[in-house]
Amino acid sequence: QDTHKYSGIVEDCCCDYETVDHLNEEVLYPSLQELVKTPFYRYFKVKLWCDCPFWPDDGMCRLRDCSVCECPESEFPESFKKPHHGLSSDDLVCQEGKPEAAVDRTLDSKAFRGWTETDNPWTNDDETDNAEMTYVNLQLNPERYTGYTGPSARRIWDAIYAENCPKYPSEELCQEERILYKLISGLHSSITVHLAADYLLDEATNSWGQNLPLLYDRVLRYPDRVRNLYFTYLFVLRAVTKATDYLEHAEYDTGNPIEDLKTKSLIKQLLYNPKLQAACPLPFDEAKLWKGQSGPELKQKIQKQFRNISALMDCVGCEKCRLWGKLQVLGLGTALKILFSVDGQANLGQTLQLQRNEVIALLNLLNRLSESVKFVHKMGPSAESIMGGQ
């Protein structure tokens, strides 16, 4: 049974919705879920310190050494700090006061060996000062509802859409600008899907679960937002498959040989899956873009816009949202770098240079998008039937 109403080819891509759902659930989702648990992929290096370049501190930011799952008092439900029913305490307890989850600088000499510090023209790389960086165990900080809402959150999204895509959906936008818009909108959909999938239903009892009305109201009701989610998923998948050679031969040493072997084997399982190659060999065709005389100029303009979006992540007033915002925007920036900063597929292996953090962000982003696509596909019909009549 086709469980949602989308059919045909995902706009600007090369595969259809049904194939994407099938591939995602059969092949990609299971591998990615395993991959992001490996030591290599679960630690993300990030500057969580709020350092907004666009407007003064709005009082939402926390000190840099506060727990990553702690948001401003005004926005963060008290009950978040209590253990989560039904899950192991590791899943919920804040990093604060939890030595094994706190900043772990010892990883630096292990997991980062063999990785370059190359700049990414698509992102705002202000994060070279190691003293300001912390490591976060992503497994202990799942992306979910945090209570971050109101003017602070709205201002970020408004700035992203208004400053970077002022004209959409006007016809005037060229294909490249439309693609940037779709990537942002798809990421926005995915963030909303995650908060709908893991929502604080009752503060008093600290009960968590799905919020299907929210899923419907903020995503499903707008078919474009669903389409943009699928588009973003395929775009990032294409970047991952284009970087196959690089990812296969990258240095995954974290000092744990058994786990590191598993990481390598999961990467191969993901990249060389015959079902993926048969059903959707080219998820997105990047060769169509930046054609014509204005191509290079346009690329510079869009790179600048994306760097602004990347810089805006420092203004996100909830630490955990900032963590996932930064990770996912870095992941998108890495996808853009893989697809557009290196000319021609033939010499990609020689010319592509990625930072360790970029690879972690890229694969974790793909996993987030994969989860969102799966949730929309599985729960979409129930949400539509609950809310459809309204």
Ligand code: FAD
């Ligand atoms: P918002 O989601 O804030 O949307 C603002 C406006 O943007 C909407 O009114 C609509 O006009 C438009 N819009 C909405 N979705 C789309 C779309 N897909 N495509 C195009 N336009 C759209 N909250 C959490 O609980 N957990 C998190 O992890 C989290 N992470 C965040 C990360 C970032 C980077 C940001 C900026 C915010 C994050 N938030 C998070 C807050 C969350 O995204 C919402 O802003 C918040 O829930 C308030 O939602 P809202 O209904 O006001 O609409």
